[in-house]
Each structure stands twice: as C-alpha cells, then as structure tokens.
Amino acid sequence: MKKIDVAYEIFLKIVDFIKSNEDNIVNESETRFKVLDRILIEVLGWKQEDISVEPKTSSGYIDYLLSSGGRHVFVIEAKRKDYDLFSTKIPGFCYYKVGGPALSVAKEGIEQAARYCFENAIPYAALTNGLSWIGFRAVRTDGIVYxxxxxxxxxxxxxxxxxxxxxxxxxxxxGVRSKLYNIYLNREEGGVLTGSEELVSLVPPHPSPHFVVGMKLPNMPLLRSISVNRRIRGNSRCFGMFGINS
Structure with missing residues (x-):
C-alpha cells in the first residue's frame, strides 16, 4: 500500500484508541503525548529528529517546531483536548478566513502561532487540540495580511x-516539504502559484552543472522529464519537474 493508505489505517486505529481512553486525556500534556505525537509520527510521517518540542523564542516556547532538510518549515501550536477552536457549529471541513468570525474563539492561539512563524521566518502554521486542526499561512509574500x-x-x-x-x-x-498547502489555499483564495512558492522536487538534484535534457553525457544517466500529479476535488493538477532515471 502507498504511504497515505497506511497512514489512513493507522489514523483509524488511533481514533478508536482515543475514543476508548477519552477520560484519561484530560490536559495539554496528555493530549500531546497520547494524540498529537502519535498523529505526527505514525500518521503524518514526521521523524522524531525533525521535531523540536518547546524550543525557546523571544515570544515564548513553540509547542512543536518541525523541520525538513535542516530548515524549519512548520509551527504547531497545541492546546488541550477540550480547548474549543471553532466559533461555528458547522461540523464539516471548510476553508474559513483566518481572522473571520468562524475562528474568532481561536484568535489567541492563531496569533501566538503566527508570532512564532514571523520571528523564525516560517511560512506555515497549525493550531490543534488533537481532535481539531486549523492550517494557515502565517508569513506571506503576496501582499495579503495573514x-x-x-x-x-x-x-x-x-x-x-x-x-x-x-x-x-x-x-x-x-506534503509540507512540498508546500502542497500553497496549492489548496491558493485555489480557494483564487490565486496561482508564484515563483517564490514552487514545489520542492522529491527527486534529488543532479550533481553535475551540465544539465541537458534527453542527452547522455559521460558518466551521467539519461535525464528525463517527469510530472507529479495531484488530484484535488476531481481536477488533475500537474507540475513539471526534471528527474533522473534510476
């Protein structure tokens, strides 16, 4: 099975565990240890070495600071399980304005995560109580206030x-490493990917400075053009990248 299929099966097992042990998850520490840590590592594929817990900043301690390739890419602000993140009672998934009425009850947590992102030049953040998740771009370069x-x-x-x-x-x-959040959020905001929001290639760059497509150079494998397909609500989006034949 693909990673995402395995992740889904593990997620369902974690949900069953949480429902069976709900009375024992009573504070933020319990939420982080029994819910968030498991979802981040077992479901979402973050490695322990890429997760820093409570690093100190001038604004306080970041609950989770996540990295990829030695660079900080994601901030998570964690709350206890009974901390309400939504002012609306609409039960399903939705895209809401970050500073709008639906998320007004979560304003303090959102602003806290945004401060951590701003201080550390990290574009993306999440606010979660383990059961609910809110993902947003906290540092933007397109002239839009977050x-x-x-x-x-x-x-x-x-x-x-x-x-x-x-x-x-x-x-x-x-997903975060490839900045897929830009695809979803730009689509909903009516924007497009900009040059500063290019996806990160999952294929390592070729070590040679001579990069000629379709030619076989000495001691170099044949290069080929590949594409990454992402299906979003039934629409296929393709992003061309250069890769290397294995």
Missing amino acids: RDGLAAAFPNFDSIKDRFAEFYDLFSYE
Missing part, C-alpha cells in the same frame, strides 16, 4: 476521515 487569508479547518475526526487525502497533503512531512 488574517485576511484562508485557513483549512478540520473541526473533528469525522471531517478528517472524510477528507483524509487533503488532511495528509496539508500536514504530513511530504
């Missing part, structure tokens, strides 16, 4: 199960 942008909002486990592929793309190691 509060006026949209956030991907999963209010409960059912909404995650219903849109698991999107959840995985938005918060997994490979």
Whole structure:
C-alpha cells in the first residue's frame, strides 16, 4: 500500500484508541503525548529528529517546531483536548478566513502561532487540540495580511476521515516539504502559484552543472522529464519537474 493508505489505517486505529481512553486525556500534556505525537509520527510521517518540542523564542516556547532538510518549515501550536477552536457549529471541513468570525474563539492561539512563524521566518502554521486542526499561512509574500487569508479547518475526526487525502497533503512531512498547502489555499483564495512558492522536487538534484535534457553525457544517466500529479476535488493538477532515471 502507498504511504497515505497506511497512514489512513493507522489514523483509524488511533481514533478508536482515543475514543476508548477519552477520560484519561484530560490536559495539554496528555493530549500531546497520547494524540498529537502519535498523529505526527505514525500518521503524518514526521521523524522524531525533525521535531523540536518547546524550543525557546523571544515570544515564548513553540509547542512543536518541525523541520525538513535542516530548515524549519512548520509551527504547531497545541492546546488541550477540550480547548474549543471553532466559533461555528458547522461540523464539516471548510476553508474559513483566518481572522473571520468562524475562528474568532481561536484568535489567541492563531496569533501566538503566527508570532512564532514571523520571528523564525516560517511560512506555515497549525493550531490543534488533537481532535481539531486549523492550517494557515502565517508569513506571506503576496501582499495579503495573514488574517485576511484562508485557513483549512478540520473541526473533528469525522471531517478528517472524510477528507483524509487533503488532511495528509496539508500536514504530513511530504506534503509540507512540498508546500502542497500553497496549492489548496491558493485555489480557494483564487490565486496561482508564484515563483517564490514552487514545489520542492522529491527527486534529488543532479550533481553535475551540465544539465541537458534527453542527452547522455559521460558518466551521467539519461535525464528525463517527469510530472507529479495531484488530484484535488476531481481536477488533475500537474507540475513539471526534471528527474533522473534510476
């Protein structure tokens, strides 16, 4: 099975565990240890060495600071399980304005995560209580104030199960590393990918400075053009990249 299929099966088992042990998950520490740590590592594919817990900044301690290739790429602000993140009672997944009424009750947590991102030049953040997840771009270079942008909002486990592929793309190691959140959020905001928001190739760059497509140079494998397909709500989006034949 593919990574995402395995991740989905593990996610369902974690949900069953949480439902069976709900009374024992009573504070933020329990939420992080029994819920968030497992989802991040077992479901979303983050490695322990890529996760820093409570590093100190001038604004306080970041709950989770996640890295890829030695660079900080993602901030997670964690709350206890009973911390309400939504002002609206609409149960399903939705894109809401970051500074809008639907997320007004989460304003303090969102602003806290945004401060951590701004101080460390990290573009993407999430606010979660383990059961609900909100993902948003906290540092933007397109002239839009982050509060006026949209956030991907999963209010409960059912909404995650219903849109698991999107959840995985938005918060997994490979999704954040490839900046797939830009695809989803730009689509909902009516924008397009810019040069500063290019996806990161999953294929290592070729060591030679001579990069000629379709030619076999001395001691070099044949280069070929590949594409990465992402299916978003039934629409196929392809992003051309150069790769190397194995």
